[in-house]
Amino acid sequence: MKKSKSKIINMLLLILILSIAVTIYHIDSTYLKPNEIPGYYIAFEDNVTEQEIESILTNYDLIINYTIEYDEGRRPSYYTSVDKNNFTSVYYGDLLSRTWASRGMVSKNNDDYIISIRKPINDEVLETLESYNLQLKKFVWCYIDYGTGSHVNRKDSIKIKDKLEKNEKILFVRFDYIVG
Numbered sequence: 001m002k003k004s005k006s007k008i009i010n011m012l013l014l015i016l017i018l019s020i021a022v023t024i025y026h027i028d029s030t031y032l033k034p035n036e037i038p039g040y041y042i043a044f045e046d047n048v049t050e051q052e053i054e055s056i057l058t059n060y061d062l063i064i065n066y067t068i069e070y071d072e073g074r075r076p077s078y079y080t081s082v083d084k085n086n087f088t089s090v091y092y093g094d095l096l097s098r099t100w101a102s103r104g105m106v107s108k109n110n111d112d113y114i115i116s117i118r119k120p121i122n123d124e125v126l127e128t129l130e131s132y133n134l135q136l137k138k139f140v141w142c143y144i145d146y147g148t149g150s151h152v153n154r155k156d157s158i159k160i161k162d163k164l165e166k167n168e169k170i171l172f173v174r175f176d177y178i179v180g
Contacts, residue, residue: 036177037157039066039145042164043077043116043172046138052169053142060163062144063152071141078117079171080134087113094128107165107172114171139171 044053050070057068082090095101095115105116117125121136129136146152152160154175161173 035154036151037154037175038147038151039143039176040157040161040164041172041174041176042142042144042170043079043139044142045169045171046140048140048169056167056169057144060160062160063156064146064150066144066146069143069145071143077139077141078121078136079114079139080117080129080136081109081112081114082132082134084111084113086132090132090134091115094132100125100128105172109168109171116172143176 048056050068053068053070091101091106091113095117100118101115107114116139117136126136157175161175164170164173
């Protein structure tokens, strides 16, 4: 009886250990892999053509081959440009506090800050922007895709992002991430 009881306990322990191992593997494989960047989301001014985008991107070493996916048919995205002297009051005082601005969607372009404006755009948003003498402008996203299984390491991706963001036609650059 003692031998069969110990066999049962050993079998249950083995099952428990295997279950824990499978769970740990599953959890580990579903997290983001932040050091592997499979592509970039790049926001361009609305009036930039596909040919101009391709021309702009050929001036940068994106390290490996990529394809460009254009954001066709989606609703437009909006931004405004705020000078550095008014940034704090506009962004924190009005836009962010009213949840009109997207947190983390701010970039610096020379002495101006580019702020992404969330949709929907209504009269209140337009009146607030007008009170600061700001214009609402459109932008479009495109996706730089390195292809299935391909990626650039995070260190190189940060360098690429920094270089891209210096281009006056590029408003935002965001990393895509691999989910395991």
